[in-house]
Amino acid sequence: MGMTTLATLARRGCRVLGVDRFAPPHTRGSSHGESRIIREAYAEGSFYVPLVRRAREVWAELERETGESLLLETGGIFWGRPESPMVAGSIATAATWGLAHEILESAELRRRFPFFTVPDGMLGLFENASGVLFPEVCLRAAERLARSSGAEFLTDVRVLGWEAGDRGVTVRTTQGEFSAGRIVLAAGAWLPELLGASPLPLEVHQQTLFWFRARNGALFDPAVCPIYIGEPDEECAFYGFPALGGAAGGVKVALHNVRNPVDPESRDPTVRPEDTARMCAVVARYLPGLEPAPLRAVTCLYTNTPDEHFVIDYLPGTRRVVVASCCSGHGFKFAAAIGEVLACLATDEVPGIDLTPFRWRE
Numbered sequence: 001m002g003m004t005t006l007a008t009l010a011r012r013g014c015r016v017l018g019v020d021r022f023a024p025p026h027t028r029g030s031s032h033g034e035s036r037i038i039r040e041a042y043a044e045g046s047f048y049v050p051l052v053r054r055a056r057e058v059w060a061e062l063e064r065e066t067g068e069s070l071l072l073e074t075g076g077i078f079w080g081r082p083e084s085p086m087v088a089g090s091i092a093t094a095a096t097w098g099l100a101h102e103i104l105e106s107a108e109l110r111r112r113f114p115f116f117t118v119p120d121g122m123l124g125l126f127e128n129a130s131g132v133l134f135p136e137v138c139l140r141a142a143e144r145l146a147r148s149s150g151a152e153f154l155t156d157v158r159v160l161g162w163e164a165g166d167r168g169v170t171v172r173t174t175q176g177e178f179s180a181g182r183i184v185l186a187a188g189a190w191l192p193e194l195l196g197a198s199p200l201p202l203e204v205h206q207q208t209l210f211w212f213r214a215r216n217g218a219l220f221d222p223a224v225c226p227i228y229i230g231e232p233d234e235e236c237a238f239y240g241f242p243a244l245g246g247a248a249g250g251v252k253v254a255l256h257n258v259r260n261p262v263d264p265e266s267r268d269p270t271v272r273p274e275d276t277a278r279m280c281a282v283v284a285r286y287l288p289g290l291e292p293a294p295l296r297a298v299t300c301l302y303t304n305t306p307d308e309h310f311v312i313d314y315l316p317g318t319r320r321v322v323v324a325s326c327c328s329g330h331g332f333k334f335a336a337a338i339g340e341v342l343a344c345l346a347t348d349e350v351p352g353i354d355l356t357p358f359r360w361r362e
């Protein structure tokens with residue numbers, strides 16, 4: 001979120017400095033792992049649709065300006081129990097916005113996507129408007145655009161604290177103090193330590209991404225395989241991708257929102273055996289197109305608000321500090337649009353997106 005904000009502000013001619021305690025793209029936070037799902041029939045709430053539509057436009061602009069390939073359109077299938085939040089929510093949002101989609105029952109799901117085991121009584125929504133973003137490529141592209149538009153960006157510099165006064169904000173870092181008219185705090189899992197006297201009820205949970213070898217690579221070719229989310233029973237929410245790096249690179253799948261609270265500062269990034277066991281059980285039960293043992297795995301952080309919706313707002317009591325907590329495991333797709341929105345808040349412009357659902361909630 002910080003990088004797209006930096007690029008937007010620089011493109012608008014603002015004098016802007018970005019500071020990151022590591023050197024993005026890195027593997028300590030929430031924006032690594034090669035792929036992120038983008039989808040439009042948004043189960044989490046129909047109010048996300050304008051945000052994802054704007055994000056697609058801005059990702060496309062970033063592609064044009066940098067010559068990078070950031071988004072691959074694959075279509076998306078969201079299937080599970082008809083009453084599951086993903087299926088019921090996607091159908092409701094598609095209806096609200098009149099989005100192009102198909103509804104598929106179990107037999108049709110089995111025919112179209114033979115790499116799943118689909119029990120009877122399931123329902124799926126397929127949409128063409130889904131696809132894959134490549135997060136590391138997106139970050140590098142946004143950084144290049146930011147720098148070439150005049151932004152300064154300091155890596156391996158940690159923000160230690162800030163004080164906002166009538167004249168501006170003083171930011172203390174490991175490389176000295178900086179003064180600014182406004183600051184944007186988009187620190188992901190580390191946001192709580194920068195919020196001072198106005199805490200947000202955020203919980204950081206470590207997640208694991210797995211890559212499995214496909215038994216039949218042709219079925220997972222991105223030309224025929226969409227992104228997928230499955231909620232076949234109350235205990236199980238999984239998602240996955242085509243074989244984006246060719247059959248040898250494996251197929252990335254993961255469980256959504258595993259409860260595993262961690263401190264981002266002291267966490268052990270090693271994959272927990274119980275997470276591997278749970279993932280393997282889901283693969284054996286619902287993804288027989290994959291071999292049973294993972295090729296590799298990596299951990300990553302969700303920073304969850306209690307209702308899993310984002311917070312994009314001024315810090316209570318001062319318009320000099322803008323705050324973004326846009327994870328809860330589903331923020332990346334929107335980053336291009338959220339960068340614009342945060343840039344608007346930082347310059348007192350009215351954003352083109354309704355931010356009411358994303359107001360500060362203690």
Ligand SMILES: Cc1cc2nc3c(=O)[nH]c(=O)nc-3n(C[C@H](O)[C@H](O)[C@H](O)COP(=O)(O)OP(=O)(O)OC[C@H]3O[C@@H](n4cnc5c(N)ncnc54)[C@H](O)[C@@H]3O)c2cc1C
Pocket residue numbers: 001002019020021022024028029030031032033035036037038157158159160186187188189190191194207208209254300301302325326327328329330331332333334
């Ligand atoms: C496993 C996993 C799967 C996901 N899948 C999807 C998906 O399919 N689709 C989707 O849309 N979203 C998905 N998400 C969510 C999405 O990736 C996140 O919402 C998004 O990447 C969060 O970006 P961020 O900028 O808030 O955090 P980050 O990318 O972590 O950035 C925060 C930055 O702040 C820096 N920082 C922190 N503290 C300080 C400090 N004191 N001083 C200086 N710098 C600091 C950090 O170094 C870091 O670079 C997923 C997330 C995970 C973990």
